[in-house]
Amino acid sequence: MSIHADVNTRPPGPGRTAAARLACVLIQPFLSRVVHRTAARHPSLFARLGPHQTTDFLIDPVELPFALHLRPDPEALVFRAVPRDAAPHTGAAIRGRFLLLLELVDAEQDGDAAFFSRDLEVSGDTEAVVRLRNALDDIDGSLAEETAAMFGAPGRAMLARLRRAYLNDTKGQECI
Amino acid sequence: MSLAELICPAGTPAALRTAVDAGADAVYCGFQDATNARNFPGLNLTPDELAASVVYAHAHGTKVLLALNTYPPAGKLDLWRHAADTGARLGVDAFIVADMGVADYIAHAHPQVRLHLSVQAAASSPEAIRYYCESFGVKRVVLPRILTIPEIRQIRKEIPCEIETFIFGNHGLMVEGRCSLTNYLTGQSTNMDGVCSPASDVEYVRDADGSMSSQLAGFTIDRFGPDEKAGYPTICKGRYTAPHRPEGYYAFEEPVSLNLSRLLPELIDAGVHAFKIEGRQRSKSYVRGVVRAFRAAVDDIKAGRKANIADLLALTEGQKQTQGAFETKKWR
Known part of the structure; x- marks a missing residue:
């Protein structure tokens, strides 16, 4: 089933909006740690981004209550959760289920294949998206596992649960 | 039986290592400029990255082929000469070339490095192939994707070099090396700039009903319904309306990939020396999956077993x- 059919693409009601804002506040310290740690461990990815280091990306995991705003500027990194109704205007947007996006970051899935199947949508500056994809794909190892390891055994267990859930979902081809 | 080498794509150093680890006999790659036909943003290797990649590949018994398979515009051969010099200095095992000037330069400046004739040269007759062999010492020809297996078998008997064919990946053939469709819309040349449908000119537009339009330089190439599978935004795979076809039709080709896994035994028997997997622009996930699948299939066939081809x-x-x-x- 392509992502356009996901129920969470509908406009949120007032209750969902409040929950989204709270979720954004709670998750922000985690996102800041992740992006700074990734930049420190993988500085080579910035060269592949070229002029798009200062492009604003909206990464939209459709089943989560918020989207993510990324500006991969090594001088002023931005990675923050934003409620969809308050999302900034960005140069490019990438949209798909959260765990698909995670698998793409880790090169466990192929972005072109996800695009062909309509599980992944991109809009805006396509060159920026291609550069980001190539930059992330040149990273050895798993960003998800690096991130999970920051939180020790509970983090790794959470990642394993998420991956199992994703596998179960994709077997049934149902959206969360 | 031919050696049935697996020639695998490497758009980044990490993809190159992935291909090597997955069982590639050789990897092919390019520099971050117009000297190769996958000059895409954020893709390809710097000279330093190529140096480290050659060391890694050779340590694992894998060859490195450097694609210099575009055509230099008049007066701009220096970029290709410099790329060839750099590749030779770093120890690549072969150059993949299309242009006669580039081939001639390498044949004289770096005669110790093998020359492979790119599919971009569109050499499909024994006469054309022999000319490249005799004039530049070409050791292998990558055949255009327009020949039947009986035709390949016959050509093999009439040429003095190895044959390489594509076995998987993009199937945008047209007249390879001579397609100007992208140039017509964007001003950039697939054959001289190395860009087919440059990403900077591509836009995807999502409609309220979930449909998606792919556009190149402002022209709609295709419009996919909400549950319809999508293809690349290339003009040759576009779906167009015309007065006599208002429903829209594929004027050139459909979005489809080549997969010759079932024909591997026949291709080997026909004398094909090497099999190329397309996709330097694809991810490590693609490289890992496709290379592993074909490694297993080729090994099965070589061992006399029935190949079990992965889906x-x-x-x-x-x-x-x-x-x-x-x-x-x-x-078609």
Whole structure:
């Protein structure tokens, strides 16, 4: 089933909006740690981004209550959760289920294949998206596992649960 | 029986290592400039990255082929000469070339490095191939994807070099090396700039009903319904309306990928020396999956076993695959 059919693409009601804002506040310290740690461990990815280091990306995991705003500027990194109704205007947007996006970051899935199947949508500056994809794909190892390891055994267990859930979902081809 | 080498794509150093680890006999790659036909943003290798990649590949018994397979515009051969000099200095095992000037330069400046003739040269007759062999010492020809297996078998008997054929990946053939469709819309040349449908000119527009339009330089190439599989935004795979076809039709080709896994035994028997997997622009996930699948299949065939080919449909464009002209000229 392509992502356009996901129920969470509908406009949120007032209750969902409040929950989204709270979720954004709670998750922000985690996102800041992740992006700074990734930049420190993988500085080579910035060269592949070229002029798009200062492009604003909206990464939209459709089943989560918020989207993510990324500006991969090594001088002023931005990675923050934003409620969809308050999302900034960005140069490019990438949209798909959260765990698909995670698998793409880790090169466990192929972005072109996800695009062909309509599980992944991109809009805006396509060159920026291609550069980001190539930059992330040149990273050895798993960003998800690096991130999970920051939180020790509970983090790794959470990642394993998420991956199992994703596998179960994709077997049934149902959206969360 | 031919050696049946697996020639695998490497768009980044990490993809190169992935291909090596997955069982590639050789990897092919390019520099971050117009000297190769996958000059895409954020893709390809710097000279330093190529140096480290050659060391890694050779340590694992894998060859490195450097694609210099575009055509230098008049007066701009220096970029290609410099790329060849750098590749030779770093120890690549072969150059993949299309242009005669580039071939001539390498034949004289770096005669110790093998020359392979790119598919971009569109050499499809024994006469043309022999000319490249005799004039520049070409050791292998990558055949255009327009020949049947009986035709390949016959050509093999009439040429003094090895044959390489594509076995998987993009099937945008047209007249390879001579396609100017992208140039017509964007001003950039597939053959001289190395960009087919440059990303900077591509836009995807999502409609309220979930449909998606792919556009190149402002022209709509295709419009996919909400649950319809998508393809690349290339003009040759576009779906167009015309007064006599208001419903829209594929004027040139459909979004589809080549998959010759079932024809591997026949291709080996026909004397094909090497099999090329297309996709330097694809991810490590694609490289890992496709290389592993074909490594296992080739090894099975070499050992006299029936090849058990993994299902690769999910990785194909439009999630459709074809054996194209290799199976029959009636294709399309």
